Amino acid sequence: xxxxxxxxxxxxxTGTRRALDYLGRLARxxxxxxxxxxxxxxxxxxxLAEEAGRDPLARERLAALxxxxxxxxxxxxxxxxxxxxxxxxTAGAIELESRPRREGAAKDLLDAAEExxxxxxxxxxxxxxxxxxxxxxxxxRHLLEHSRLIPVWVVDGSPRGEGVLAAVDGSESALRxxxxxxFLFSGAPPPRVVLLHVAxxxxxxxxxxxxxxxxxxxxxxxxxxxxxxxxxxxxxxxxLLEAAGLAGAVETATATVWHDIxxxxxxxxxxxxxxxxxxxxxxxxxxxxGGRVTRGVFRGLTDAAxxxxx
Numbered sequence: 001x002x003x004x005x006x007x008x009x010x011x012x013x014t015g016t017r018r019a020l021d022y023l024g025r026l027a028r029x030x031x032x033x034x035x036x037x038x039x040x041x042x043x044x045x046x047x048l049a050e051e052a053g054r055d056p057l058a059r060e061r062l063a064a065l066x067x068x069x070x071x072x073x074x075x076x077x078x079x080x081x082x083x084x085x086x087x088x089x090t091a092g093a094i095e096l097e098s099r100p101r102r103e104g105a106a107k108d109l110l111d112a113a114e115e116x117x118x119x120x121x122x123x124x125x126x127x128x129x130x131x132x133x134x135x136x137x138x139x140x141r142h143l144l145e146h147s148r149l150i151p152v153w154v155v156d157g158s159p160r161g162e163g164v165l166a167a168v169d170g171s172e173s174a175l176r177x178x179x180x181x182x183f184l185f186s187g188a189p190p191p192r193v194v195l196l197h198v199a200x201x202x203x204x205x206x207x208x209x210x211x212x213x214x215x216x217x218x219x220x221x222x223x224x225x226x227x228x229x230x231x232x233x234x235x236x237x238x239x240l241l242e243a244a245g246l247a248g249a250v251e252t253a254t255a256t257v258w259h260d261i262x263x264x265x266x267x268x269x270x271x272x273x274x275x276x277x278x279x280x281x282x283x284x285x286x287x288x289x290g291g292r293v294t295r296g297v298f299r300g301l302t303d304a305a306x307x308x309x310x
């Protein structure tokens with residue numbers, strides 16, 4: 001069984017504690033799961049660094065500040081490790097790392113994930129308002145927007161339900177999301193997996209405002225194209241899940257749009273008691289449609305974990 005390695009960004013927030021609890025539960029379901037706890041230390045201003053290069057006293061004070069940051073990071077990481085150990089993880093499955101901030105917390109986490117060949121980078125959603133997230137004041141939002149290679153897991157609150165819901169639209173990105181899910185649980189006792197397709201309407205795939213009058217035949221074109229796409233997608237997705245030993249635990253479902261596709265995915269996850277939602281970041285053909293759904297699910301996420309696969 002291939003090793004799975006998750007990089008968890010650690011800070012002093014409640015969000016980090018929730019993410020630790022989530023990974024602790026996941027580790028019980030996935031034997032051999034490895035976690036590296038990474039704390040990105042606060043940045044040292046360029047002004048202080050420049051002054052330290054000229055002034056011995058400033059250099060001494062800067063060194064003291066760096067030691068203070070390192071000691072705080074050590075305590076933070078040790079406390080985080082204790083949470084995972086109490087959850088049943090072995091000491092050998094947990095690594096600790098602290099590094100100074102270089103280009104920002106999100107970029108530093110993604111760089112570390114790529115350098116270490118991690119299978120995902122995980123963060124807990126911090127206690128920021130939805131308005132702050134909307135305007136970009138969120139580490140998790142920055143990770144979701146800028147990760148080009150590494151799946152990003154965002155944990156909000158206390159995820160409810162042991163099921164895993166993979167929302168799929170027939171795209172290559174959705175198939176990569178299913179492959180990520182299959183890899184993570186391959187060889188482990190299979191969780192309950194729901195492969196959900198939300199059948200789109202014309203307004204979900206086209207941003208042109210047709211007002212009240214829709215040109216004849218366009219809705220039917222969307223329905224036919226979606227059906228043809230999914231007829232090809234489902235066998236490919238099931239083959240990945242079967243190879244991972246998960247096929248027997250998979251339920252396929254189709255839902256009609258409730259308000260919009262993102263709201264429908266969130267509602268289905270709640271009703272089916274799926275505490276983990278898996279999505280590809282882009283839609284069919286790399287369309288904006290898929291990205292819009294991902295952003296909508298992220299904004300509405302409550303007491304659930306969201307896995308977004310580039």
